Amino acid sequence: xxxxxxxxxxxxxxxxxxxxxxxxxxxxxxxxxxxxxxxxxxxxxxxxxxxxxxxxxxxxxxxxxxxxxxxxxxxxxxxxxxxxxxxxxxxxxxxxxxxxxxxxxxxxxxxxxxxxxxxxxxxxxxxxxx
Amino acid sequence: xxxxxxxxxxxxxxxxxxxxxxxxxxxxxxxxxxxxxxxxxxxxxxxxxxxxxxxxxxxxxxxxxxxxxxxxxxxxxxxxxxxxxxxxxxxxxxxxxxxxxxxxxxx
Numbered sequence: 001x002x003x004x005x006x007x008x009x010x011x012x013x014x015x016x017x018x019x020x021x022x023x024x025x026x027x028x029x030x031x032x033x034x035x036x037x038x039x040x041x042x043x044x045x046x047x048x049x050x051x052x053x054x055x056x057x058x059x060x061x062x063x064x065x066x067x068x069x070x071x072x073x074x075x076x077x078x079x080x081x082x083x084x085x086x087x088x089x090x091x092x093x094x095x096x097x098x099x100x101x102x103x104x105x106x107x108x109x110x111x112x113x114x115x116x117x118x119x120x121x122x123x124x125x126x127x128x129x130x
Numbered sequence: 131x132x133x134x135x136x137x138x139x140x141x142x143x144x145x146x147x148x149x150x151x152x153x154x155x156x157x158x159x160x161x162x163x164x165x166x167x168x169x170x171x172x173x174x175x176x177x178x179x180x181x182x183x184x185x186x187x188x189x190x191x192x193x194x195x196x197x198x199x200x201x202x203x204x205x206x207x208x209x210x211x212x213x214x215x216x217x218x219x220x221x222x223x224x225x226x227x228x229x230x231x232x233x234x235x236x237x
Contacts, residue, residue: 010208011234019214
């Protein structure tokens, strides 16, 4: 979102005493058909994690608090959503378990998914994202 | 989060959750209240004193293909933060053992 950074800071300013986590989401795609950039894109998650930790700790500093807000990396994937048209996804009537969110993936997508997983498994100081 | 017995009893009494006749065991679960767009009953919007934004609307498409139009409201980050803090307090009154995550901006 355009308010990234300011959003985390302001929302934690209000909620700091009442929450244990701040959530992070990352969805990656290759609409630009740039294989090198796509395969390297999980690296963006390192910076994202470190920036949100820094913002959360800055809020703690302003409040003179030793509390450390943890990270809830609760949404991430390689996700396109548009490889099938809405007409393909939504059928008339009340279909049982329609495949509205299923994707058609390539091996390249799978490599990036694996890269994202490794970024989440990596240790970031004392705050491994959950 | 893990629901404690007291919460489960309250849930099963029907004050927060309809009785299903299913025996509830300890479960760890993540309740995700965040979304790009959240639907609020008009009555709730009026009670919160949030003004409707003008000039735009959302088309809601159901699984069965039916469409409806709803007006948007905008919460800035301060309003969201205050609402989230109040919601967090209420949720912990129900069960102090739960852990809560504030919604980030998704980068």
